[in-house]
Amino acid sequence: MDKTYNHKEVEEKIYQQWEERGTFKPEINPDGKPFTIILPPPNANGDLHFGHAMFVVEDILVRYHRMLGDSTLWLPGTDHAGTETQFVFEKKLQEQGKSRFDFSREELYEKVKEYVDKNRGGIQNQLRKLGFSLDWSREKYTLDADIVKIVIETFRRMYDDGLIYRDYRLVNYCTRDGTSFSDLETISQEKEGNLYYIKYPVKEGGFITVATTRPETLYGDVAVMVHPKDVRYKHLIGKTVLLPLTQREIPIIADESVEKDFGTGAVKVTPSHDFTDFEVGRKHNLSFPPIIGWNGKFEKTGIVDGLYAKQAREKTVELLKEKGLLEKEEIHKMVIKVCYKCKTILEPLPLEQWYVRVQSLKEKAIEVVKNGEIKITPNSFVKPYIDWLEGLRDWNISRQNVWGIRIPVWYELEHETDFAVSFLDQKGNYHQGLLNELLGQGFSFDEIALGLQRVIARIEAKVVLEEEKDPKKKYLPETDTFDTWFSSGQWPFAVLMANSDCKNADGFFEKFYPTSVMETAYDILRAWVSRMVMLGIYRTGKIPFRQVLFHGLVNDPYGKKMSKSKGNVVNPLELIEQYGADAVRFALVYGNATGADQSLSYTKLEAARKFTNKLWNMARFIEMKRLELKITFFTDHSVGNLKKVNTNEFDQKWIKKVEDLTIEISKYIDSYQFNLASEKLYDFVWHEFADKYIEETKTNPDGLIVLESLFVIILKLLHPFMPFVTEEIYQKIPGHDGMLITAIWPDFRE
RNA sequence: GGAUUUGUAGCUCAGCUGGUUAGAGCGUUCGAUUCACAUUCGAAAGGUCAGAGGUUCGAAUCCUCUCAAGUCCACCA
Numbered sequence: 001m002d003k004t005y006n007h008k009e010v011e012e013k014i015y016q017q018w019e020e021r022g023t024f025k026p027e028i029n030p031d032g033k034p035f036t037i038i039l040p041p042p043n044a045n046g047d048l049h050f051g052h053a054m055f056v057v058e059d060i061l062v063r064y065h066r067m068l069g070d071s072t073l074w075l076p077g078t079d080h081a082g083t084e085t086q087f088v089f090e091k092k093l094q095e096q097g098k099s100r101f102d103f104s105r106e107e108l109y110e111k112v113k114e115y116v117d118k119n120r121g122g123i124q125n126q127l128r129k130l131g132f133s134l135d136w137s138r139e140k141y142t143l144d145a146d147i148v149k150i151v152i153e154t155f156r157r158m159y160d161d162g163l164i165y166r167d168y169r170l171v172n173y174c175t176r177d178g179t180s181f182s183d184l185e186t187i188s189q190e191k192e193g194n195l196y197y198i199k200y201p202v203k204e205g206g207f208i209t210v211a212t213t214r215p216e217t218l219y220g221d222v223a224v225m226v227h228p229k230d231v232r233y234k235h236l237i238g239k240t241v242l243l244p245l246t247q248r249e250i251p252i253i254a255d256e257s258v259e260k261d262f263g264t265g266a267v268k269v270t271p272s273h274d275f276t277d278f279e280v281g282r283k284h285n286l287s288f289p290p291i292i293g294w295n296g297k298f299e300k301t302g303i304v305d306g307l308y309a310k311q312a313r314e315k316t317v318e319l320l321k322e323k324g325l326l327e328k329e330e331i332h333k334m335v336i337k338v339c340y341k342c343k344t345i346l347e348p349l350p351l352e353q354w355y356v357r358v359q360s361l362k363e364k365a366i367e368v369v370k371n372g373e374i375k376i377t378p379n380s381f382v383k384p385y386i387d388w389l390e391g392l393r394d395w396n397i398s399r400q401n402v403w404g405i406r407i408p409v410w411y412e413l414e415h416e417t418d419f420a421v422s423f424l425d426q427k428g429n430y431h432q433g434l435l436n437e438l439l440g441q442g443f444s445f446d447e448i449a450l451g452l453q454r455v456i457a458r459i460e461a462k463v464v465l466e467e468e469k470d471p472k473k474k475y476l477p478e479t480d481t482f483d484t485w486f487s488s489g490q491w492p493f494a495v496l497m498a499n500s501d502c503k504n505a506d507g508f509f510e511k512f513y514p515t516s517v518m519e520t521a522y523d524i525l526r527a528w529v530s531r532m533v534m535l536g537i538y539r540t541g542k543i544p545f546r547q548v549l550f551h552g553l554v555n556d557p558y559g560k561k562m563s564k565s566k567g568n569v570v571n572p573l574e575l576i577e578q579y580g581a582d583a584v585r586f587a588l589v590y591g592n593a594t595g596a597d598q599s600l601s602y603t604k605l606e607a608a609r610k611f612t613n614k615l616w617n618m619a620r621f622i623e624m625k626r627l628e629l630k631i632t633f634f635t636d637h638s639v640g641n642l643k644k645v646n647t648n649e650f651d652q653k654w655i656k657k658v659e660d661l662t663i664e665i666s667k668y669i670d671s672y673q674f675n676l677a678s679e680k681l682y683d684f685v686w687h688e689f690a691d692k693y694i695e696e697t698k699t700n701p702d703g704l705i706v707l708e709s710l711f712v713i714i715l716k717l718l719h720p721f722m723p724f725v726t727e728e729i730y731q732k733i734p735g736h737d738g739m740l741i742t743a744i745w746p747d748f749r750e
Numbered sequence: 751g752g753a754u755u756u757g758u759a760g761c762u763c764a765g766c767u768g769g770u771u772a773g774a775g776c777g778u779u780c781g782a783u784u785c786a787c788a789u790u791c792g793a794a795a796g797g798u799c800a801g802a803g804g805u806u807c808g809a810a811u812c813c814u815c816u817c818a819a820g821u822c823c824a825c826c827a
Contacts, residue, residue: 195827213827259827269827388822597756606775614787617787621786683774690787
């Protein structure tokens with residue numbers, strides 16, 4: 001053996017051996033009870049980061065259960081990550097001076113696909129570098145045909161069950177990315193703005209002053225609203241107001257949603273561009289005149305058309321000042337919602353979108369956690385899970401991206417006035433407008449369909465599913481795609497179902513579903529975990545996993561979140577190169593409580609690297625003694641053999657210590673306390689086994705015989721944490737066949 | 751505004767289903783060795799466990815409050 005452990009020579013060789021001999025497949029233990037983990041699918045064209053490195057927790061569990069003899073499946077996959085990927089791609093387009101508006105739907109999809117396909121595969125090799133024992137033969141991708149088929153089937157069933165509906169309501173719309181977002185995909189930012197006090201003339205005489213942060217939307221006002229019990233305004237309820245700048249007549253109405261103490265206690269109602277006002281509008285049967293287009297520009301105001309919100313505000317305020325209708329403005333702290341990707345201020349816009357009725361789904365998802373069918377570790381995440389689900393409103397699953405799974409519906413062309421479309425003509429010029437107008441301008445239906453970018457069908461349009469299409473009729477496709485989480489929320493059952501369709505896979509799904517553990521970062525508790533529970537129960541009637549296990553985030557050495565913009569991102573691959581995969585793995589679990597955030601620690605990495613070297617040299621010492629003393633060591637390192645042979649008191653003492661250690665480590669892994677397991681192993685191996693036991697055998701060479709066998713047991717206990725170095729050492733010790741990865745976990749009850 | 755997490759040696763963090771002198775890594779000091787160890791071994795210094803109160807025979811560990819830092823959530827225009 002070399003004097004020091006050289007991870008660079010070992011890791012690739014060992015990984016290849018494992019993979020070639022099929023040790024990552026559950027079939028290696030065909031008769032064991034099932035143990036399943038589905039890897040949270042990384043972005044297909046992403047790179048390895050510490051979020052992925054933390055999946056080491058899963059590898060520890062998987063290797064442990066494999067050694068326990070379980071039929072262990074750890075199934076990898078990647079995610080197309082709709083919005084994320086399209087965002088990255090559009091940035092590239094921008095660099096080339098282009099935008100998504102230069103391409104038809106099909107063209108854009110093909111371009112993104114090309115880009116993703118070129119970059120795919122990177123992450124898989126990086127996960128290999130970490131030593132992850134994933135069953136690569138069963139890998140899936142969210143856009144694989146069989147997965148898409150399953151996702152669409154789920155949609156179809158939900159549609160038939162009345163859980164899917166279309167509605168015209170306000171959405172969080174990013175005018176830059178050109179798509180709506182669910183509440184989860186928005187970021188609230190505190191901002192200092194102005195609160196404007198605007199005098200609205202009352203037709204019957206006098207004024208009523210309203211306070212607003214968005215004076216520019218007054219062109220869309222349909223009412224002024226006060227609290228019904230507000231004595232200041234009671235006499236005005238039912239009277240008429242002349243909208244400033246336009247003289248349009250709107251009523252003064254009463255609603256309890258008004259806070260009497262805010263501003264003047266009187267509010268302008270703009271149903272098309274404010275979430276509260278939208279509700280009020282529906283309740284009071286008001287009209288919904290939209291005055292902001294999808295591009296963020298104002299329209300149909302007659303005064304600020306073509307301007308963006310900020311410019312429209314400036315101009316409106318100026319005009320109000322001129323007319324003496326601006327009473328005052330004051331500084332006001334407010335919270336605005338911005339796009340989680342590009343940080344553009346989101347515009348509430350009224351749009352036809354697809355929704356999932358969540359009531360029945362969320363009730364079951366809450367129940368299975370409350371009754372303990374699904375356990376969540378650490379426990380402190382149970383409350384946020386339940387709280388969020390209880391407050392959950394219907395889920396907007398429409399995204400105006402092309403990169404994703406198209407919502408599988410078609411609109412029957414009964415009334416051409418029902419459709420607003422945008423498309424590229426055959427020369428590549430962009431057009432948008434109502435379908436009947438465009439047809440009137442001489443464009444053919446086929447030309448529009450061919451260059452189609454987007455269809456917005458009115459809520460009255462007739463919807464059909466693929467199989468309901470009548471060949472004699474004309475249809476326009478829905479151009480929206482699913483929210484990425486709608487498909488990844490089906491991931492656990494979808495990947496297992498898809499793998500069941502292969503030959504010789506009878507009973508595969510039934511065997512491995514529900515899965516054992518879902519291990520992921522806690523920051524996607526809401527977006528992903530809760531959706532998996534809801535959709536999993538809906539589609540299969542069973543929970544998707546029995547245990548949710550969260551790991552924390554890895555921050556930079558100063559405790560700051562790693563981000564590209566801050567430039568403090570550390571690439572795990574470089575650390576693997578420098579310290580070895582085992583050391584990186586060990587450093588990530590050592591001294592870090594389950595689920596807690598941690599800061600990257602170079603001293604910890606260095607300590608872990610020294611530990612791998614220590615282990616190596618312990619093995620080296622034992623080997624040298626074996627050769628030097630020419631005494632017969634055991635050829636059977638099993639616990640059973642140790643118990644059969646006559647050993648003296650000294651040996652007995654150390655057998656007992658290792659037995660206690662084994663019990664303790666098993667207990668820690670079973671309870672997901674990987675930090676305690678690794679700390680205990682580190683301490684025992686170094687300061688007991690090496691410092692005391694090995695030292696004592698220097699004056700008592702007979703003790704070496706049992707020591708070697710106990711060392712093998714310790715390699716087994718360490719293997720889930722440091723798979724490479726332990727495997728390499730194990731194979732150098734004579735007296736056993738096979739590989740450590742498939743060795744049997746020590747059991748002193750034998 | 752709500753919820754939640756954290757506050758333990760110089761630094762980074764474990765421990766917290768209450769129980770003998772509170773632990774690790776790194777750093778610091780002293781000594782040994784280069785005999786398996788791009789080193790290692792032995793020893794030492796260093797903590798009112800954020801603060802205050804409470805429960806208890808006994809609390810870093812449970813409860814309440816205060817202070818500080820962080821995270822998440824939130825339709826007062």
